[in-house]
Amino acid sequence: xxxxxxxxxxxxxxxxxxxxxxxxxxxxxxxxxxxxxxxxxxxxxxxxxxxxxxxxxxxxxxxxxxxxxxxxxxxxxxxxxxxxxxxxxxxxxxxxxxxxxxxxxxxxxxxxxxxxxxxxxxxxxxxxxxxxxxxxxxxxxxxxxxxxxxxxxxxxxxxxxxxxxxxxxxxxxxxxxxxxxxxxxxxxxxxxxxxxxxxxxxxxxxxxxxxxxxxxxxxxxxxxxxxxxxxxxxxxxxxxxxxxxxxxxxxxxxxxxxxxxxxxxxxxxxxxxxxxxxxxxxxxxxxxxxxxxxxxxxxxxxxxxxxxxxxxxxxxxxxxxxxx
Ligand SMILES: [Zn+2]
Numbered sequence: 001x002x003x004x005x006x007x008x009x010x011x012x013x014x015x016x017x018x019x020x021x022x023x024x025x026x027x028x029x030x031x032x033x034x035x036x037x038x039x040x041x042x043x044x045x046x047x048x049x050x051x052x053x054x055x056x057x058x059x060x061x062x063x064x065x066x067x068x069x070x071x072x073x074x075x076x077x078x079x080x081x082x083x084x085x086x087x088x089x090x091x092x093x094x095x096x097x098x099x100x101x102x103x104x105x106x107x108x109x110x111x112x113x114x115x116x117x118x119x120x121x122x123x124x125x126x127x128x129x130x131x132x133x134x135x136x137x138x139x140x141x142x143x144x145x146x147x148x149x150x151x152x153x154x155x156x157x158x159x160x161x162x163x164x165x166x167x168x169x170x171x172x173x174x175x176x177x178x179x180x181x182x183x184x185x186x187x188x189x190x191x192x193x194x195x196x197x198x199x200x201x202x203x204x205x206x207x208x209x210x211x212x213x214x215x216x217x218x219x220x221x222x223x224x225x226x227x228x229x230x231x232x233x234x235x236x237x238x239x240x241x242x243x244x245x246x247x248x249x250x251x252x253x254x255x256x257x258x259x260x261x262x263x264x265x266x267x268x269x270x271x272x273x274x275x276x277x278x279x280x281x282x283x284x285x286x287x288x289x290x291x292x293x294x295x296x297x298x299x300x301x302x303x304x305x306x307x308x309x310x311x312x313x314x315x316x317x318x319x320x321x322x323x324x
Contacts, residue, residue, distance in 0.1 A: 021145055021264075022173035023057050024180065029267050030056035030141040032185040036272035041279055044287035048134050051296060055138035056145075058303065065310035072143060074152035075108035077208055085208075090201055107155075110147050111200040117143055118196055118278055125282030131295040133287075135303075140278075141271040147200060148267040153208040159215065167218055170244050170252070175260045178249055183261045190272035192280055203270060210259060217255040221248070 021029065031053040034045040045052065062069040077084045080099070089095045092112045096104060104112075117140040124132035151157050151168050159167035176183075193199045222230070225248055232245040244252075253260070279285070 021149065021267075022169070022176065025172065025176045025264065026056040026060070026142055026145055027053045028176075028180065028185070029145045029264060029271055030138060032187070032268045033141060033190075033271035033275065035185075036187060036190045036269060037276060038190065040284065041276065041287060044130075045137075045275075047288065048296070051134050051300075052138045052141065055135065055303070056142055059139050059142045061307060062310065071105050071108045071110075072113040073108070073110060073146045074157065075110050075204060076155040076157070077107075077153050077204060079107045079155050085201075085205055090197060108152075110143055110152065111197065111204055114140065114143050114147065114200045114274070115197050118274055121275070121278040122282045125279050125285055128285055128287075128289070130287070130290065131299040134296070135299060137275050140274055144200075144203070144271050144274055145267040147203045148207055148263045148270070150207045150211040150214045150263070153204055154211055156215070159218070162215060162219065164215065164218055164222070166244070167215070170218070170249070171214055171260065174244050174249055175253055175256075176264065178246070179253060179260070180264070183264060185265065185268055187265045187269040187272075190269070190276035193273050193277040196274065196277060199270075203266075206266070207263070210263070213256065213259065218252060221252055221255065225251070 031049060034042065034049050034052065037045055059069065059072065063073070077088065080088050089098055090111075092104075092115075095112075117136060121133065121136035121140055124136050146152050149172050151171060156162055157168055159165050230245060230248045231242050233240050234243050235241075
């Protein structure tokens with residue numbers, strides 16, 4: 001018997017999209033960040049560009065098996081009042097004293113997690129552990145990129161509170177997928193970040209400032225678009241998936257007037273700048289002295305083992321935070 005296709009499609013509606021930039025975007029950001037690095041670093045990173053690109057998405061893979069992972073990717077800053085940036089202390093200790101650790105973890109910890117990853121990367125540079133340098137670079141890049149997404153700063157992260165469900169993947173995956181090849185990723189040279197935690201908060205503030213437009217433009221567009229013109233169906237592998245139509249995407253992208261590209265460019269420069277900052281703070285060690293091919297092979301198989309384990313003990317329904 002032939003299955004009614006609309007039923008199947010309904011079930012699959014954009015259900016795997018709350019991942020921050022999608023695979024393409026995360027990989028692109030890490031990849032292009034390499035070209036912003038100073039001469040002392042760029043050779044090593046270019047040689048290992050496939051690794052930092054491929055592993056840009058590892059933190060998202062962990063979200064379904066490790067319940068500590070999800071809150072590292074966002075902060076629902078609007079949970080903390082009308083002027084949350086005035087009331088939220090910048091430092092973790094003071095923020096935890098004010099709101100409790102549990103509350104912070106429930107609403108997201110991305111600015112502080114960037115700080116943790118930065119110190120891990122700095123440590124790896126100090127110890128000249130090249131496999132760890134690459135692993136930490138790839139993962140730090142992920143969290144920095146996530147912090148650049150406006151919908152990663154709100155409780156209404158998928159438009160579920162404003163009848164705009166699906167907007168998360170629309171903004172961060174569908175639009176870059178359609179128009180990303182035209183983006184200009186030459187964003188200049190990495191800069192030293194004197195106050196990394198303050199910088200992370202600055203990124204969050206900028207993302208949050210763009211949130212109004214992200215939601216309002218889509219709501220406006222939705223009100224003047226017929227439902228049957230808004231979505232289309234596309235075959236992806238074995239699945240027939242309901243996605244935002246090209247006409248709808250084009251109109252939204254025009255209203256956003258380059259916002260997605262601007263956030264991706266800012267993310268790329270920030271990723272390179274945090275890598276560079278870690279390297280400077282570690283005393284500018286020389287890179288690529290050792291032959292790290294074997295190290296990387298064993299790191300890769302370690303990651304593969306972890307992924308296999310994750311699949312096995314996936315905790316369905318337990319993992320909370322920005323999921324459907
Ligand atoms: Zn993420």
